[in-house]
Amino acid sequence: MKELLHKVRIGNVETEGSIFLAPMAGYTDRIFRSICLEEGADMSVTEMVSCEGVARGSIKTIDLMTRGTNEKILNVQLFAPDAETARRSAEGVMKASPQILDFNCGCPVPKVVKTGAGSALLKNPQEIGKIVKALKEETGLPVTVKIRTGWDKESINYLETAAMAFSNGADALTMHARTKSQLYSPYANWETLTNLKENFPDRVIIGSGDLFSAEDGVRMLKETGIDAIMYARGAIGNPFVFKQTKALLKGEALPEISTEEKIEKIMVHLDGLTQMLGENTACREMRKHVCAYLKGIKNSAKVRHMVSTALTIDEYKEALKQLT
């Protein structure tokens, strides 16, 4: 059987292994990306970055492309409705010195879709091809594309989209194995990943969808034959899933994560966000992460309650003391 944990070549970039962190708007800022990399992720991707915003010089948009401290491979995910907008963003994007560009063709959020970007592009694979070509021409960087299986179950077209992306130079393709209409549930259809890989055996295929534990990650790699996986919701509050997956792939026991280790990671995460955002905003931003970190920890209801109004690091420390 093919080795499941291996280096992955994407254009001129090589990752150490095949277990990645997926892009998630509102979550995968540079602090969380750094934490996941430290815990064994082999590559991360930024939150989705608007090409229009970059072209206009929006500081907030440009800031999304800042490299994490330990992020050797900066993979910036872009979104745009067309090749022309993507082309106009290239100069601004290059100022962030990324190693890889990923292009979003899966976002189902109405605000994005109504502009013709994100999953709206699944209805127009030719434009996806033009975007890949434009980004490659303008930046010379490896370009990957992240798609869904189609717009809805009547218009599953991932093979056509993949063909268009690859024939225009895409260096890898990530597929979230759901249609746009499915949003994030019910279950992802992993068979579409198997089929995609069978149709493009020589191309790098990365899988996404319903990876909530290390066991899920191993199973996706085994069942589908794809080259790499990306954890999304499964990494929120559980950045340990990367090292856990690697342990399983090496035939080792699943590393247990103690409550102390989780508390330590929460504080590292909060410190990082504080440096990036200032204490008050960081404490608000951290609330959604803490609830995820505490999942499965007994007697954590009181901590959740305390954290829901915490505005200082000291208040967080006080709340977390309840667990020790």
Ligand SMILES: Cc1cc2nc3c(=O)[nH]c(=O)nc-3n(C[C@H](O)[C@H](O)[C@H](O)COP(=O)(O)O)c2cc1C
């Ligand atoms: C909160 C959230 C934000 C997301 N933001 C992005 C994004 O910016 N770009 C993107 O390509 N996918 C985005 N996704 C999709 C994920 O990368 C992933 O493909 C999807 O969640 C399926 O994986 P999962 O079922 O294991 O969570 C997002 C998902 C979530 C839950």
